[in-house]
Amino acid sequence: MRKINIILNKLKKLINNKKIKNNNNQNNLDFYKGIRNLQDEIAPSYININNPKYIEIDNMYYSGLIVVNYYREQNDLLLKNILETNINMNISMFYEKQDQYKTIKDLTYHIGNVGVDIKDNNQNREDIDIAIFTYNDAKYIRKEMQVNNEDLYFLYIYINIFSDNLKELEHNINSIEGMLQSKGMQTRRASFREEQLFKSCLPIFKNNEDIKNSARRNILTSGIISTYPFISSNIFDENGILVGKNIYNNSLIFVDRYNTEKYKNANMCIFGTSGAGKSFYTKLLILRYRLLGIEQYVIDPEREYISLTKALEGTVIKIGPSSSEFINVLDIREESLEEGEKGYLATKISKLIGFFNLIFGNLNEEEKAILEEKLIEVYNLKNINFDDNSLFNYDKENIISKKFKSSKDMPILEDLYNILNKDEKNKKFAIKLIPFIKGSLNFFNNYTNVYLLFFNKLSNIDISRQEK
Ligand SMILES: Nc1ncnc2c1ncn2[C@@H]1O[C@H](COP(=O)(O)OP(=O)(O)O)[C@@H](O)[C@H]1O
Numbered sequence: 001m002r003k004i005n006i007i008l009n010k011l012k013k014l015i016n017n018k019k020i021k022n023n024n025n026q027n028n029l030d031f032y033k034g035i036r037n038l039q040d041e042i043a044p045s046y047i048n049i050n051n052p053k054y055i056e057i058d059n060m061y062y063s064g065l066i067v068v069n070y071y072r073e074q075n076d077l078l079l080k081n082i083l084e085t086n087i088n089m090n091i092s093m094f095y096e097k098q099d100q101y102k103t104i105k106d107l108t109y110h111i112g113n114v115g116v117d118i119k120d121n122n123q124n125r126e127d128i129d130i131a132i133f134t135y136n137d138a139k140y141i142r143k144e145m146q147v148n149n150e151d152l153y154f155l156y157i158y159i160n161i162f163s164d165n166l167k168e169l170e171h172n173i174n175s176i177e178g179m180l181q182s183k184g185m186q187t188r189r190a191s192f193r194e195e196q197l198f199k200s201c202l203p204i205f206k207n208n209e210d211i212k213n214s215a216r217r218n219i220l221t222s223g224i225i226s227t228y229p230f231i232s233s234n235i236f237d238e239n240g241i242l243v244g245k246n247i248y249n250n251s252l253i254f255v256d257r258y259n260t261e262k263y264k265n266a267n268m269c270i271f272g273t274s275g276a277g278k279s280f281y282t283k284l285l286i287l288r289y290r291l292l293g294i295e296q297y298v299i300d301p302e303r304e305y306i307s308l309t310k311a312l313e314g315t316v317i318k319i320g321p322s323s324s325e326f327i328n329v330l331d332i333r334e335e336s337l338e339e340g341e342k343g344y345l346a347t348k349i350s351k352l353i354g355f356f357n358l359i360f361g362n363l364n365e366e367e368k369a370i371l372e373e374k375l376i377e378v379y380n381l382k383n384i385n386f387d388d389n390s391l392f393n394y395d396k397e398n399i400i401s402k403k404f405k406s407s408k409d410m411p412i413l414e415d416l417y418n419i420l421n422k423d424e425k426n427k428k429f430a431i432k433l434i435p436f437i438k439g440s441l442n443f444f445n446n447y448t449n450v451y452l453l454f455f456n457k458l459s460n461i462d463i464s465r466q467e468k
């Protein structure tokens with residue numbers, strides 16, 4: 001087998017020569033030749049073009065197909081079924097836009113000529129049939145271009161199939177040929193032209209002159225749509241969960257919503273007519289995320305997820321005027337900061353300002369400042385300050401063993417209410433807090449007693465209004 005290091009080697013020499021010529025005056029240094037460059041990086045170790053049916057590059061066999069004709073009434077996506085196979089191939093498509101004015105002029109000339117031929121009638125029947133055929137085609141193209149403002153393009157499609165096994169290659173070529181035929185496309189094998197086809201399929205934007213003529217076909221703008229290639233929509237995230245099947249190619253779809261490199265956030269919205277399966281799908285997600293050990297919370301005004309939560313040994317927390325479960329908004333939890341982060345109180349206060357901004361209506365800067373001051377005061381009552389150590393209880397005898405303060409060590413909304421009430425100026429805030437202290441929303445005004453919420457993998461927060 002003759003092994004040749006063609007093209008790229010030549011190219012390398014050319015470039016090197018040029019470089020040396022360019023730099024003749026300054027640094028015509030021999031050691032440039034010995035530097036490893038990009039060509040060395042990408043060049044294969046050998047290319048064998050001795051066989052007319054395939055070329056061999058680094059143990060990989062490449063064999064090409066040229067699409068030479070298309071079924072004229074094809075409206076479906078032409079390449080759909082071959083894009084969805086798992087056969088290794090490179091597909092190259094070239095479009096060349098033709099001058100509209102010149103095309104219409106040529107067509108008109110042709111239509112005139114053929115029109116006369118048909119009228120002449122002194123040819124045999126077959127000739128006339130062909131003439132009528134092209135005559136109608138030409139008229140159709142001209143009409144589309146003039147009336148519907150379409151453009152005429154030349155279309156070239158090359159397919160280069162590769163495999164490291166000749167038998168498999170042959171098998172794959174056969175199946176691709178079959179698929180293309182079923183879509184109404186005729187193909188030719190690129191025998192004796194494998195190298196040209198290979199080059200045309202490289203991402204270098206070069207349509208090889210030697211094979212161009214056999215591939216060139218006319219196509220109008222509307223026809224180009226059917227060559228749209230970006231249709232194989234596979235979503236396969238490595239740590240994802242199965243969400244269903246791709247309706248086009250039956251491939252399984254795995255989505256990992258928490259992959260922040262791929263998705264901006266994990267938000268999701270499910271739409272569907274009633275009975276379409278929205279709830280079913282949501283529950284399926286919950287089940288599968290549970291299997292992955294992901295912590296989940298369900299806010300459940302319809303009490304729809306309670307049995308699921310129970311079945312998964314999650315906690316159901318009922319929040320309402322008569323509930324005995326409380327969530328203290330002023331509670332600071334050890335897990336509220338990531339490991340290594342600092343500033344429990346500062347983080348908490350900035351979150352609380354957000355919370356009060358919601359319940360008090362938009363606060364201006366002055367009001368926010370007052371509130372912040374009062375919040376610091378409330379935490380100070382409980383000996384909590386900006387020093388993170390103040391959030392831990394110390395064992396008197398053993399200073400090293402420190403424990404994060406429990407929920408009973410935290411202030412509650414009522415403490416804040418009392419502080420706000422002291423000052424006439426801040427009464428307006430205090431009044432707005434009344435429903436949260438004494439009224440219907442008083443589940444916020446107590447020490448948190450639903451610790452399971454934070455440790456359980458699934459928590460169902462039932463916020464339904466109706467009493468049970
Ligand atoms: N993928 C599915 N496979 C089997 N049954 C399903 C599927 N999706 C939904 N269902 C069934 O269809 C019915 C309606 O689904 P549901 O999720 O309640 O609809 P929605 O919440 O959209 O109104 C339920 O009985 C559910 O069990």
Ligand SMILES: [Mg+2]
Pocket residue numbers: 278279280
């Ligand atoms: Mg539903």
